[in-house]
Amino acid sequence: MTALILSGVVGSTAYGLAREGSDIDRMGVFVAPTLDVAGLDWHPHRESRASHDPDVAMHEIGKTLRLMLKCNPTLLEMLHLDDYEVLTDEGRRLVDARSAFLSEKYVRDSYGGYAKSQAHRLATEERGYFSSNTKNRTAKHGRHLLRLLRQGRELLSTGSLTVRVSDPEEYWAFDLMSPAQMLDVYAHENELFEATSSVLPTAADRDRVSALLDSIRAAHLERTTVHA
Structure with missing residues (x-):
């Protein structure tokens, strides 16, 4: 059992x-x-x-x-x-x-790679964005990539992770963004993610x-x- x-x-x-x-x-x-x-x-x-x-x-x-x-x-x-x-x-x-x-390689690969896949979805969904279903789904992908990159940065820099977001309204702002604006957010957050120094070991x-x-x-x- x-x-x-x-x-x-x-x-x-x-x-x-x-x-x-x-x-x-x-x-x-x-x-x-x-x-x-x-x-x-x-x-x-x-x-x-x-x-x-x-x-x-x-x-x-x-x-x-x-x-x-x-x-x-x-x-x-x-x-x-x-x-x-x-x-x-x-x-x-x-x-x-x-x-x-935790290991630096897998945190970078999993969190950065996962966010990259969400950004790809944003780019491919730009056509037809103004249909309500696509718009809601696209905003969800935007929130997802922002959360992943910030969680990944926290893991890299501290070895810990905070599940609850600090400012929900910042995430709901994606409802008012175009895919191009969301991709700008991704580019900025990904740059911060890539530049984050790691305290994590090389291997788990x-x-x-x-x-x-x-x-x-x-x-x-x-x-x-x-x-x-």
Whole structure:
């Protein structure tokens, strides 16, 4: 039986950007029984679960750690939330290990690369921008790239991350911008991102992460055996 070890509210609510009618998104980490993971029937498609209404995304601990070692922005955010709806002892150990996942290369690649992809979307959506659906989607991409580049800068310069934005109105200003204006914001923020000096190590602490996973797998092997 799987065990949920960490879960919290993410997305616009966590960023402080929720408005009336905004969805409440949740994300979490679960641990599959160790013998299941080691068995013949285990498959990567079992490592994630998603549902809608409500919007929930859950990832197995193995996949979670692999993606965190690549500084996946969505998953790293989960380790920096102000509070959690589910926080077991194992979840707390995962949160406490958040610095072990960080490396300069992957923060630059993941956050800068992700923001670059959002900027590309802005450029390709300029045609047809005045349709309401496209305009709303484009503004969302603009907010996304601004947040990513600022989070990335904070990680590079401090090794920490603040999920909640300091000035929501600055992000909602994208609703009034053209794609060209949003791309100007991107160019400025990306220049700051590229110029940021890093306090991060050149490589993540894989030994610490591996030891954490080994400990969790061993605990869930024991529980599976006891209840078999």
